[in-house]
Amino acid sequence: MEFISTRGGERVTGAQAIVQGIAKDGGLFVPASFPAVTRAELEGMLGMDYPERAAFVLHKYLDEYDEAELTEALRAAYAQFEGDDPAPLVRVENGMYMLELFHGPTCAFKDMALTVLPYLLKKGCELTGVKEQILILTATSGDTGKAALEGFKDAPGIKIAVFYPEDGVSKMQKLQMCTQDGENVDVVGVRGNFDDCQTAVKRMFRSEECNRAIAEKGYRLSSANSINFGRLAPQIAYYFSAYLDLVSSEQIKPGDEVDFAVPTGNFGNILAGYYAKRMGLPVGKLVCASNKNNVLTDFMASGVYDCKRPFFKTMSPSMDILISSNLERLIFEVSGRNAQLTAERMQSLRKTGRYDMRPEEMMAIRETFFAGCTSEDDTVECMYEFFSEYGYPMDTHTGVAMHVAQKYEKYREDNHEKDVRPMVVVSTASPYKFPQDVLYALTGNDVKDSFKGIKRINLLTAMKVPESLKALRYKPMRFKGVLSPDKLFDEVLKFLG
Numbered sequence: 001m002e003f004i005s006t007r008g009g010e011r012v013t014g015a016q017a018i019v020q021g022i023a024k025d026g027g028l029f030v031p032a033s034f035p036a037v038t039r040a041e042l043e044g045m046l047g048m049d050y051p052e053r054a055a056f057v058l059h060k061y062l063d064e065y066d067e068a069e070l071t072e073a074l075r076a077a078y079a080q081f082e083g084d085d086p087a088p089l090v091r092v093e094n095g096m097y098m099l100e101l102f103h104g105p106t107c108a109f110k111d112m113a114l115t116v117l118p119y120l121l122k123k124g125c126e127l128t129g130v131k132e133q134i135l136i137l138t139a140t141s142g143d144t145g146k147a148a149l150e151g152f153k154d155a156p157g158i159k160i161a162v163f164y165p166e167d168g169v170s171k172m173q174k175l176q177m178c179t180q181d182g183e184n185v186d187v188v189g190v191r192g193n194f195d196d197c198q199t200a201v202k203r204m205f206r207s208e209e210c211n212r213a214i215a216e217k218g219y220r221l222s223s224a225n226s227i228n229f230g231r232l233a234p235q236i237a238y239y240f241s242a243y244l245d246l247v248s249s250e251q252i253k254p255g256d257e258v259d260f261a262v263p264t265g266n267f268g269n270i271l272a273g274y275y276a277k278r279m280g281l282p283v284g285k286l287v288c289a290s291n292k293n294n295v296l297t298d299f300m301a302s303g304v305y306d307c308k309r310p311f312f313k314t315m316s317p318s319m320d321i322l323i324s325s326n327l328e329r330l331i332f333e334v335s336g337r338n339a340q341l342t343a344e345r346m347q348s349l350r351k352t353g354r355y356d357m358r359p360e361e362m363m364a365i366r367e368t369f370f371a372g373c374t375s376e377d378d379t380v381e382c383m384y385e386f387f388s389e390y391g392y393p394m395d396t397h398t399g400v401a402m403h404v405a406q407k408y409e410k411y412r413e414d415n416h417e418k419d420v421r422p423m424v425v426v427s428t429a430s431p432y433k434f435p436q437d438v439l440y441a442l443t444g445n446d447v448k449d450s451f452k453g454i455k456r457i458n459l460l461t462a463m464k465v466p467e468s469l470k471a472l473r474y475k476p477m478r479f480k481g482v483l484s485p486d487k488l489f490d491e492v493l494k495f496l497g
């Protein structure tokens, strides 16, 4: 399958799209068309295990990759997860399910793709004849950084540098990243928020000067952020798998529609759900849940994307984002794949901080998406209520999704929408990854120390503590550097040596 840039012109293979990360014109790579999964194929996937299902979905896009080899690579990636299903679907009450995507090495859903991306990239270099070493530059709001570091540590021919907002990630996330081992990694704190990190990294990608200097050192740039299609593809698979699990357990009949609620930041996770729907999966609504940084909620309501607004630090730091990169892929689709218009809008976003949509485009978006946001208090209340009622503890990001899912159910009731559709809430992080805020939500108690928080939550919930988080306590801090955004390129050159 071929891939095209959302801003026009470039046409590449899937392997090229993954190796390059981003199009030369700054656009994002999207498939030339959406491959269909037929009803018969969907039923055929019922008997497959998770790696086989994922390989089937990925191969629809990446047909130059060998499917058997892909299956083995996925199997190896998901063997690093705790438990035997990397994406278990848990029924919590009638019609409400949690899709748990946090059983990987870093306890957040980013592992679903970032354990696989190293293989996709390495194989992609082979398929496209790329001989240089790869330099991965990653901006992170907390979880991508650690997952990428774990995925790529000590990978031959690859170096990875991660940039996180100095005060914009949780203590646990910072600890995870700054204690990272591996000889090919660099971790740098940035003065600013996630958007500053992401903008600085995107600037390096676009800059000819940066690319030239990096090439002189024998490297070429790639990205582990969700702008890379190699991040998106493995995420499409779990929407299929959740659906198939509902069919297998006879909660639904094949063809019934299912809603998904997704805690959203950079719009990568929920966009994967949209891709699944476009491939033919019977998805009803995709509920786009935001925290206090509700630029997407306002966008869906008004048709104006306006990121000129205050930035809030919240308990769900991985969603503290005002510029949702992957939205570009959605607006490209609803514009009728108008690359010129998409390029103009992205330019307007860069220059003025906003762009406008047409009414008919917004109608198309609202047909598939319902958007809502939560205050910090609402999230805490929702996490508390859900734990008291069902004994199910969730992390702060998932709490946002749950609250907006409940708002959506209420909206449907108020509008007398009678057809019953199961709701799958996508659970993106382990509660143990944000122990202080989770403990506060569940009990009203504050603890100063993250590990004390972990212990208390464990006593309260009896949920198993992930080994990787337990181990953190005794690891030395390796990375302490903090830089301003304009100094990142100097750091990169130093890192390459």
Ligand SMILES: *Cc1c(COP(=O)(O)O)cnc(C)c1O
Pocket (backbone or CB within 6 Å): 108, 109, 110, 143, 144, 226, 263, 264, 265, 266, 267, 268, 269, 270, 318, 319, 397, 398, 428, 429
């Ligand atoms: C990254 C992240 C999100 C947001 O996902 P996007 O793909 O950026 O929308 C939500 N929750 C957690 C725990 C995350 O790590």
